[in-house]
Amino acid sequence: MQKNRAVLQGTHFLSGDLACAEGALAAGCEFFGGYPITPATEIAERMAKRLPEIGGVYLQMEDEIASIAAVIGASFAGKKAMTATSGPGFSLMQENIGLAVMTEAPLVIVNIMRGGPSTGQPTMPSQQDVMQARWGSHGDYEIIALAPSSVQEMFDLTIESFNLAETYRVPVMLLADATIGHMWERVKIPPQEEIPLSWRKKPEVAPAKYKPFKPDENLVPPMACFGEGYRFHATGLTHNEEGAPATVSSEAQDRLVRRLCNKIRRNTKEIMKIEEIMLDDAEIVVLAYGITSRAALSAVRMVRKEGIKAGLLRLVTIWPFPTELVTQIAKKSRAIVVPEMNCGQLVREVERAAKTTPVLLLSKLGEEPHRPSEISSALRKAIK
Amino acid sequence: MRTEIRIAGFGGQGIIRSGLILSMAACIYGDKNAVQTQSYGPESRGGSCKSEVVIADEEIDFPLVDEPDVVVIMSQEAYHTYINTAKENASILVDSEMVTERADPPNTKIFNVPATKTAKELGKAIIANVVMLGALVSLTNLVTFEAMKEAILRNIPKGTENLNMKAFEKGYDFGKKLLKKKNVPAN
Amino acid sequence: MKKSNILQNHPFAKYLRQDRMPHIWCAGCGNGILINSFINALDELSIDLDKVVVVSGIGCIGRAAGYINVDSFHTTHGRAIAFATGVKLANPELKVVVISGDGDLFAIGGNHFIHAARRNVDIKVICANNFTYGMTGGQYSPTTPLESWTTTTPYGSIEHPFNLVHLAAASGAIYVARWTTLQVRRLKNSIKKSLQKEGFSFIEVISPCPTIYDRYNKLGTATDVMRLFKQISQVQHGYDPSKAVITKNQIMVGEFMDIEKPSYGRLLREMTIRVQEKLKGEESK
Structure with missing residues (x-):
């Protein structure tokens, strides 16, 4: 019963922002942490209405820094989680995007791009955050970003973003713009069973043997979540496979950062659309x-x-x-x-x-x- | 075939809603494709306001209106801003009560629709946009009567169905009469 | 006895990640006492350790999350409370504890603190207040007393410090207490109490920093500072937190606030039930 409520089946006339919210729900998103910002606010509004219907959590935080921090927290607590923002909020999120990369937190960040720099043109479209999406947080890393071109794709690619996030344990960015966010088009939503969903791989070893950052063959570590008995530690510091800080080891830095890059580089063909x-x-x-x-x-x-x-x-x-x-x-x-x-x-x-x-x-x-x-x-x- | 429609007026006239209803009539209750875009922000709360729709039989590549084939004008300011932006031979629907200063361009089909006046007679000026949508159906044939009716019913508050349907039909009939009088076929 | 044996045989061995020892803290630091009190509280309450999450920010005490053997997360600077809010609301059956410092929680993270308190999110915040940024070598923090010497107040501090318990109470915390690392039993009892209450609780732990802050300010050795705590602590339960200031001659300690108020999680669950009941009604029509 609840599951069906998550997928708004049938043909609908929706704005890009609304389609994005519905895509998230269809993808299994149960947690939204955000802050109002034009032209992404309608995503938050739709989530505020819809998430309680499926028993999920809508959380309006005090700023975008807190929003993404809460989303990373919810992801580690086992939920598919997302946030949605635009330029100024995206800038505020950058440090914690690095944290999500470093601790390998699956989550989705939607950026409905508007004109910048600074406050710029809040209601006007742009593609000015393309390089920020790639390089915005400090340090070396790779990122996945998708660019929808229609309202239907706002739905489809939000689902795809969640699937990629879960598969590779990375933050995935959906880079749309004010025009698509506010544009209305027809969206066809398939029955729930026809929407392929990915979920993070769970550890198959006993808690005592679990190493939270030991990768599988595809360079992605299986992910235990809080409360599941694995009692693991994650940190934004450079860490070893056990999750222990390794702040002065060149070997640990080289191994971790290269793996974080390579898990995307080596899987580019599978990721690329x-x-x-x-x-x-x-x-x-x-x-x-x-x-x-x-x-x-x-x-x-x-x-x-x-x-x-x-x-x-x-x-x-x-x-x-x-x-x-x-x-x-x-x-x-x-x-x-x-x-x-x-x-x-x-x-x-x-x-x-x-x-x-x-x-x-x-x-x-x-x-x-x-x-x-x-x-x-x-x-x-x-x-x- | 691709048709571009621009609806303009001021905030509170249901301009954005009209664009949405027209688009839904075309692509949800009709068998065409449609895209709606709109001016956004403070403008839709009192100032000038516009809603643009592209309707096409084929997939719509470019979603924005370039040179409209149909323009609906609901305010004096919108008249000044948009009266000369339409294609040659475009159909232009003007709310004749709201627009008094006129300099109608040649090579266009101007239709004066007393939408606000009719709406007031029905008891609510706020449904002028529905009168206009009725006239739009009979004057342009962009969508069918039935599709528009369903789209309107889908987009109005419960309990206002009768009033809205009356407004819609009044507008539709007025458009029909206009066509007869002018002796021009609908687009 | 070898180091590993000492650790393994310790009655609290199961509460610590032994492979992370030795810890990074200086001799005489109050962080160990804080962790010890926390572990004692967990032990006495027999809490299921699989359902406890410790979150910390950046700073000396930030490493606590890595040492305590429960699910734990070491966030970016200042964001522990925001992260913890996400954890708690995403999985309400977890006990979520934030252990962090005065700089992390009240300078860079101050906004998150007041808003989490306002929302009454069911998280327990324990602050090690040593009046300084220890990890970076002793700069002034939002709690550094006027006239104190730090590396960035070389002429004495000219900033008025926060009274943390007042801030917490005014922001909406349902439980507010302050202890020094001298009052370990009372600190442990406060932690126990906060773990059993539903809502935002705040415990300030005045903690010595013998290597940096205490040395710069000529407060003597760690033992001297503990003696000072003994001399100037004044226990006053229920004291008006706005008046519970810290001066050279007095540290007002005690439980300043202990009230009941529906937590954010509770209100969220109640709202969710209402929404779903209404939907069910509409769906069955």
């Missing part, structure tokens, strides 16, 4: 993600009618970045056009991967995402 559209014979490629990819698709269709062989590489996963794939595609292309709602962020990764193929940034800031006509003009220019 991309869409290749009309790329087979493409001479010119648009690489886009999030809301921008929809205008890009229109633009590709437009110029195809004029005989220009254009294609679209849409990144659903933006971190880890599919370097090898972009290198291969670049080899066959005359140029890559990268529309971004920032001054040029992911384009740096594209340039690195494209090697000698020219990469053209189509940068846009402010009220609205790229228009198809802006991208099609760039394509026409690039092919000349």
Whole structure:
């Protein structure tokens, strides 16, 4: 009975924020810790209404630092947990994102990106936090970030975010923007049994033999939770497999930090989701993600009618970045056009991967995402 | 086919809600695709306010309105801001009681709908948007009468069904009459 | 006897992670007494250790979480209470205890403290107050008394300190007590009491820091400081926490607050039941 309440089955007309909340519930999320912020507030509001219906916990904390700290706590207490925010709140969360990485806490952070820096443009869309998502916390680490481009994907990719978080014991970021967050579209929600869900791997050894940070073959350690009798310790300090601080051992630092990076790097192929559209014979490629990819698709269709062989590489996963794939595609292309709602962020990764193929940034800031006509003009220019 | 609709007025007129109802009529109670976007924040609480809808038979790539095929104008300020943003030959529905200063552009189909006046006659100015949605159905054929009716019923407070249906039908009939009088076919 | 044997044969061996010994604390530090009192309280209450979680922040006492043999977490600086709030609400059957220091809980983490107290989250906060940031070498903290010498108040402190028990009581804690590390039995009893109450409780433990703070301020050896605690502690249960200040000549100790108020978790559970009952009613229609 309760389980069914978590999955809002059927076809619905929802905003991106609402679809994200419903996706979280369908994924088994039972804990939300957050702080109101435009344009992500509607996620919190929906969770505040829905979580008590399924016996879950909605918690409005005193700030975003506390929000993510509580979410990490709930994750270690055994719940699937999430928070949702936008630029300023995302900045406040950075230190504890590092804590979640270091202690391998599965959780989901939704960032409905708005214009920055600072308070910026609260109701306007941007893709300005793409690099912050990758590098925002101090120290070396790898991160998983997904970029939805429709309201349906706000639902689907929230579920995917939870699945990746649980599988790899990492914080996963869903990077949407104000346009998608507030846009309304039809969402088809499948029956609960058709939604594949992942859950953290549990230890198979007796508590006395359990080493909380000893990885399995895929570099991910099985996870005991508080209250299950394993009596383990976790710390943000560099630690050994037993979880004991190892603050001056080079070997421990090297082993732990490399494993935290490698558990994502070595599993990139399993994690990565991309869409290749009309790329087979493409001479010119648009690489886009999030809301921008929809205008890009229109633009590709437009110029195809004029005989220009254009294609679209849409990144659903933006971190880890599919370097090898972009290198291969670049080899066959005359140029890559990268529309971004920032001054040029992911384009740096594209340039690195494209090697000698020219990469053209189509940068846009402010009220609205790229228009198809802006991208099609760039394509026409690039092919000349 | 892709149709872009812009609905504009001021906060409190149910502008955003109208866009949502139209979209739902198209993609939940009808067999089309639809996307709705809106102006957000303080604007929707008293100031100018707009709601934009794209309706299409095919999948909608670009979700925003570029040059609208249909414009619904419910306030003087919205008239000044948006009257010249429509495509050539666009259908423009104007709440004739709310907009008095006029400079209607050529090459557009202007329909004056006394939505607020009709709503007041029915007892509640707040349902002017529903009158307008009725007129929108008969004047544009974007969605069917039945689909719009269901979408309205889904989006209104319980106990107000009769009033809203009256407003909807009044608007719908007014649109029909307008078409006859002007002798132009619906889009 | 070898170190390992001493540890294994100790009656409280099961409460400590023996592989983490020796601990990092200085000789004469009050942290050991605090941990000892906490373990005694657990022992006397026969609490199921599998259901206890100890959370700490950063600082000398922050290492406590790593030494006590229960589920434990060492958070980022200042965030122990926020983390603990998530733990407690996600799994209400756990006893969640935050053990941290004056700098961690009341400077960088001050906001979390007052809000957790306001919400009356069922967590037990035990603060080792040594008036300084010991781990970083003795800088002034939110509790450093006026005129005290620290490495960042080389001309004497000009900041007014917090009265922690007053802050806790004013913020909404249902149980508030202060002891020095001298009153171990009373401290243990306070910890026991707080573990048996449902709601936000706060126990301040005035603790010596012989290596840094006490030395800088010429308070003598650890034993001298304990003697001082004996001389100037004044037990006054029920004393108005706003007046229970700490001066050179007096440390007011005792139980200052012991009331009942529905905890956040209780209110949440009651609300959840109401919501679900209403839904059931609608679904069965």
